[in-house]
Amino acid sequence: MQDNYNKKELKVSALENGTVIDHIPQGVVLQVLRALQLEDFNDAIYLGSNLDSHKMGKKGIIKVSNKFFEKEDINKIALIAPSATIIEIKNYEIIRKTKVELPDEVIGLVKCINPKCITNNEKITTKFIVQNDLDEVQFRCYYCEKTMRKEDLEFL
Amino acid sequence: MKKDLVSINDFNKEEILHILDMAKKFEANPDQNLLNGKVIAVLFFEPSTRTRLSFESAIQRLGGRVIGFSEATNTSVKKGESLGDTIRTINQYSDMIIMRNPLDGSARYASENCTVPFINAGDGSNQHPTQCLLDLYSILQTQHTLDNLNITFVGDLKYGRTVHSLVKAMTDFNTTFHLVSPLELKLPSAVKYYIKKNNLPYFQYERLEDAIPLSDIIYMTRIQQERFADPMEYEKVKNSYILNANMLSNVKPNMKILHPLPRVNEIDISVDATPYAYYFQQAQNGLFVRQALICYMLGIEV
Numbered sequence: 001m002q003d004n005y006n007k008k009e010l011k012v013s014a015l016e017n018g019t020v021i022d023h024i025p026q027g028v029v030l031q032v033l034r035a036l037q038l039e040d041f042n043d044a045i046y047l048g049s050n051l052d053s054h055k056m057g058k059k060g061i062i063k064v065s066n067k068f069f070e071k072e073d074i075n076k077i078a079l080i081a082p083s084a085t086i087i088e089i090k091n092y093e094i095i096r097k098t099k100v101e102l103p104d105e106v107i108g109l110v111k112c113i114n115p116k117c118i119t120n121n122e123k124i125t126t127k128f129i130v131q132n133d134l135d136e137v138q139f140r141c142y143y144c145e146k147t148m149r150k151e152d153l154e155f156l
Numbered sequence: 157m158k159k160d161l162v163s164i165n166d167f168n169k170e171e172i173l174h175i176l177d178m179a180k181k182f183e184a185n186p187d188q189n190l191l192n193g194k195v196i197a198v199l200f201f202e203p204s205t206r207t208r209l210s211f212e213s214a215i216q217r218l219g220g221r222v223i224g225f226s227e228a229t230n231t232s233v234k235k236g237e238s239l240g241d242t243i244r245t246i247n248q249y250s251d252m253i254i255m256r257n258p259l260d261g262s263a264r265y266a267s268e269n270c271t272v273p274f275i276n277a278g279d280g281s282n283q284h285p286t287q288c289l290l291d292l293y294s295i296l297q298t299q300h301t302l303d304n305l306n307i308t309f310v311g312d313l314k315y316g317r318t319v320h321s322l323v324k325a326m327t328d329f330n331t332t333f334h335l336v337s338p339l340e341l342k343l344p345s346a347v348k349y350y351i352k353k354n355n356l357p358y359f360q361y362e363r364l365e366d367a368i369p370l371s372d373i374i375y376m377t378r379i380q381q382e383r384f385a386d387p388m389e390y391e392k393v394k395n396s397y398i399l400n401a402n403m404l405s406n407v408k409p410n411m412k413i414l415h416p417l418p419r420v421n422e423i424d425i426s427v428d429a430t431p432y433a434y435y436f437q438q439a440q441n442g443l444f445v446r447q448a449l450i451c452y453m454l455g456i457e458v
Binding site for chain 1: 163238239240258259260261262264265279280281282283346349353
């Protein structure tokens with residue numbers, strides 16, 4: 001009985017092939033989904049939220065069937081979910097486990113903090129250059145050239 | 157690939173030096189029929205005296221023709237046309253587009269929407285690269301080099317876009333920076349970033365007198381009352397950053413004073429007659445630099 005119950009739970013959550021995005025901070029699962037443009041994805045996606053985590057207290061998780069992400073794509077979520085772990089699975093086996101890294105550019109994901117920026121006045125995809133070479137990470141708007149800190153970021 | 161000048165950083169050191177070198181030739185001979193009837197769009201979405209007229213004068217002295225507007229009120233922008241559409245249309249009528257627009261970042265966006273060369277004549281509080289080129293030219297002409305100079309920036313270092321561009325540009329030339337401003341108007345860390353990245357020395361002062369004897373160039377800017385949250389703070393500092401002739405007794409003989417103009421009272425008229433005043437020649441240099449830039453962008457060598 002006990003065994004069967006466990007198996008059943010496994011059936012829902014285990015992936016045969018695909019990517020698990022684990023250790024997503026609580027509350028941003030849907031933002032991650034959007035950032036990876038998975039809203040129109042055709043195959044199965046499992047979402048978990050408010051899950052217990054040793055490290056994080058509560059966490060979120062996304063499992064995407066039959067999908068492997070390019071490095072640049074997955075790094076987009078580094079802004080939203082810096083703690084995320086990316087686990088790639090083939091035939092139920094973990095083939096790779098990586099941490100997300102900040103990308104060089106952030107495109108179409110966050111809003112410019114400057115109300116006078118052209119991107120806040122016309123329909124334009126935002127773009128930010130990530131400056132990671134001093135003590136603190138900064139995001140420079142490709143258009144108005146104002147820099148933002150991480151805490152200034154407002155997601156679209 | 158077509159050339160654009162949106163931010164001074166779009167040009168490398170060699171390109172900047174090449175344009176300044178071309179500007180010397182136009183200073184010697186400003187009337188040359190090099191544009192030969194080319195049509196250049198000069199689009200000013202907000203008013204300007206020096207920048208617009210010096211661009212138009214530069215084009216006409218080179219035999220080119222100007223189309224455009226000096227305010228947006230009698231264009232389709234008034235009907236709600238987007239900047240992208242406006243630029244795409246004018247792109248088809250002209251060989252080059254020069255634009256000033258009050259929105260930050262509008263210049264980069266416009267440059268992406270045209271296939272002809274694009275020059276930013278000021279996008280809001282962001283960039284004004286031709287001012288930077290004429291500042292560089294003025295420094296070169298007065299000091300005969302751009303390397304290893306002591307440059308003092310005075311006044312509103314927080315909001316002054318000409319200061320930001322010139323600081324960035326001078327980090328290529330082993331400059332020592334002297335930054336004089338009230339605490340509220342210090343150079344932002346996003347601009348200091350470029351100084352630090354290049355490991356260059358910089359010193360910050362609240363008293364103008366402390367920096368004057370060290371300077372090869374003093375770059376003055378205006379302090380605007382509206383920049384202060386507390387009017388009392390403005391009253392306290394408003395007269396501390398006014399340069400007058402009496403303060404120039406112990407300067408280096410080669411020292412020159414620059415100002416992007418218009419000035420209000422930050423340079424007392426007593427300075428105008430001293431050999432250190434250079435701000436009016438500086439404004440005139442804008443013509444030669446813009447002639448050089450237009451030719452460079454269109455691939456015309458002189």
